[in-house]
Amino acid sequence: MLGVNEQATKIKDSRGYTVFRWFNAFFLILVCLLTLYPFVNVIAQAFSAEIYITRGQVNLFPRGFNVTTFEAVMGDSRFWTNYRNxxxxxxxxxxxSMVLTTTFAYAISKKHLKGRNVFIAIALFTMVFNGGLIPNYVLVDNLGMRNTMWAIVIPNAISAFNLLIMKSFFENFPADLEEAARIDGLHTYGVLWRIVLPLSKAVIATMILFYAVAFWNQWFFAFIYLDDANLYPVTMYLRNLMAGALSTEGLGTESAQINSNIQAVAMLLTMLPILCLYPFIQKYFVSGVMLGAVKQ
Structure with missing residues (x-):
């Protein structure tokens, strides 16, 4: 019988495996191109002249290079106010969210915790059911959070999905390290802060990315709970532009140029920080998700 290495070599040298690799590479490249096309098209439209945009002649590359709309949007005080928000x-x-999710996940990862199954069941219940829009609005209003930052922050403070990933990660954390730390005199919070968290950078970075992207893109809660335009996030600025609820008359004299690509410019400026943040966290992304999903 062939050894394991010999069998693996034979499979790799087979014609079928070679065809599979080429097909797999072609398919993945195609998926990447289809994923990147909307981003490239938005960038091209953001820098294109109005005449080419209205004719539908802008695809992958800018035509009639123009930055008039960038100057107009970046000179609009409403945009920067909403961006700061x-x-x-x-x-x-x-x-x-990270403080609440981390402490909650660490607690329910301990099998000796009394009522552990109840807390896990509550978290799972919220993934399937919620109170509905009207009860949530009444609750936020009665708590005095409407027209405040807390209407955006508090209702989504804990994601059950992120909670379960961190719980799974903490369950697979080596118990011997925690036991040794307790023998050295550390209490529960000391073990978490000085031992567990420094060794959990991958999953923490992943959760930060998940939460940051979700909150950065959030607009619906602002639409429901905020009446003051000075409190809107930049996604509401973009939403109002796309819905035609925000006038562009005060943005500049070249109204035709501005109206033609203002949505593309606003989208590009809105998603730019997340695109810049992702490369610094990407190296932790896959390992963080896998650490929370695969038994070590």
Missing amino acids: TVVYTVTATAI
Whole structure:
């Protein structure tokens, strides 16, 4: 009988495996191209002249290079006010969510915790059922959070999906390390802060990315709970532009150029920070998800 290495070599040298590799590479490249096309098209439209956009002649490359709309949007005080709000909401909400999710997940990962199954069941229940839009609105209003930052931050403070990923990761964490730390005199919070968290950078970075992207793209809660335009996130600015609820008359004199690609410019400026953040966290992304999903 052939050894394991010999069998693997024979499979790799087979014609069928070679065809599979070429087909798999072609399919993945095609998926990447289809995924990237909308982003490239938005960038091309953002820098194109109005005449080519209205004719539908802009695809992958800008035509009639133009930055008039960039100058108009970046000179609009409403845009920067909403942009600042989004940064504040995202940073605050992500910090709160990480504290709550991490402590909750660490607690329910301990099998000796009394009532552990009840807490897990509550988390799972929220993944399937919720109170509905009207009860949520009444609750937020009665708590005095409407027209405040907390209407955006608090209702989504814990994601049950993220909670279960972190719980699974903490369950697979080596118990011997925690036991050794307790023998050295650390209490529960000391073990979590000084031992567990420093060794959990991959899953923490992944959760930060999940929460940050979700809060950065959030607009519906602002649409429901906020009446003051000065409190809107930048996604509401973009939503109002796309819905035609925001006038562009005050943005500049070249109204035809601005109206033709203002949505593309606003979308590009809105998604740029997340695109810049992702490369720094990407190396933790796959390992963080797998650590929380695969038994070590």
